[in-house]
Amino acid sequence: MAKLTLEFEKPILELEQKIDEMRELSRVNGVDLIDEIQKLDEKLNKLVKKTYSNLNRWQRVQLARHPDRPYTLDYLDKMCSEFIEIHGDRHFADDKSIIAGFATIEKHKVVVIGHQKGRNIKENVYRNFGSPHPEGYRKALRAMKLAEKFNKPVISFIDTQGAYPGIGAEERGQAEAIARNLFEMSRLRTPILICVIGEGASGGALGIGVGDRNIVLENTWYSVISPEGCASILYRDAGKANIAAESMKVTAQDLYELGVADELVTEPDGSAHRNPDATAKKLKSAILRNLDELCAIPADELVRLRIEKYSKMGSWDEE
């Protein structure tokens, strides 16, 4: 599969290709190019650092959507010694855009829920591009209720372009399913750890996104609507998504500054899609540290603190 290279990543790709060519040349012709290659490697390192540390918000949105970025199942594969997946909401269907199951991460037994995108057309059709129907939220809730019953913490991975806007989704109560989850998650008597790993679009993300701690990866976005959606409504032009991304302040850094994210995990060398293993390792250590802390808090206190945390969100003036 051809790799997607974003516009601002092109100089990196070109330099990498040049280095590869020199290595090949050196190998085939037996020419000693070690010094030159080393110089170029250094140049590459600098370029990578410079590129990924100077991104505007729209570029970060693009990275959050990069098809080589690890998805929920990739993280589970890289972090967990065990994962048992469960299916279905016991009412209507199994929604493949949200996965749920039981995982072992080091010493922790956790219930995992998360949006799941596909990597190609076939997978994406199967996963509905990571856009859940009500059944997905209800399956996630079922898993969370199990977590509560058996005293296991919940980890939720957020990565969706939004809850699916379709006839069936409305008929079966998309709004009710999301509202129910917000209600139940806010009072669930077990720790909930939220990890934003890609896109966080609106209620579709929040529907499995209420918790005690909110960890965000560096190149993610999370807002009330997608930049395209905002642009098409307020600017009457979806092409102005870059402006909307700036105006709505959608990045992980923004979330952290606005008090919506509790912890920002930087991505190794600036990008998860280029360093999936190292990213998973960093995220795992953040997850373990937070789990240790949260698991030490009694349930009553945990729920009290969680409600207090959401009570403080927002910004207003009063006389």
Added chain:
Amino acid sequence: MVDWFRRTKTGLLSTEKKVIPDGLWIKCPKCSEYLYKRELERNFWICTQCQYHFRISSSNYFTILIDGDYEEFNQKMKSNDPLKFKDSKRYSDRVKEAHAKTGLYDAVVTVEGDIDKHRVVLCVMDFNFVGGSMGSVVGEKISRAIDRAREKKLPLIIVSSSGGARMQEGVLSLMQMAKTSAKLAQFHGEGGFFISILTDPTTGGTTASFAMLGDIIIAEPGALIGFAGERVIKQTIGKDLPEGFQRAEFLLEKGFVDMIIGRSEIKKTIIKLLDFFNDKN
């Protein structure tokens, strides 16, 4: 009938053009009938011909539901434009214009008052204020209203009319969904009684949070109620939507609202429900 009205109106206009108060006659957006404004007011802003429920302001709702005086709280809480947002206009200007137009400070009014013999906390959203959208102020005012109902052990009623979460406050608007739902969970845990009334329109993040969390959910006839907007759904599925899709009657059929009650009957229904559930004091 229509002709009779037209002739009357034209006649009046031609002779006494200047003394006719603006908007004495109002055209029903559904059946196009011309309705006499005072008559319409007396009829709870329901079209006398086709029963269309006009979109009304929050103050109209207080007149319909509350007996006598009521106490408004957190009236002057207002947005401080946390993102310094600007599209074709500044968000701060948009809010100022909405204030000038409606006299309100944001899209919800929260009060405590009496309905029959029941003291209640009542929140009414106002679609005239930035489309009834929920930003930090709406979320906070509703949260405080829920807290007040919980602390004073009063029933809670929220009348929704809202386009959803407010874009101009980004993720902070989204978090108001979590905040209000968390407050309701707490209220619920302490035995509070919550009636959610859905009016035209109730969509997006408002529906997907407190509006759908009532112990009892009442919808007004014909109200548009849903999560995703019509245009977005059409674009996504590439098809026209079925007749009556996302209307109150559709939600009743699909099992998401308890009842549809016309505005003229809504107070009676609320009193019956309060008599049934709020009988501990």
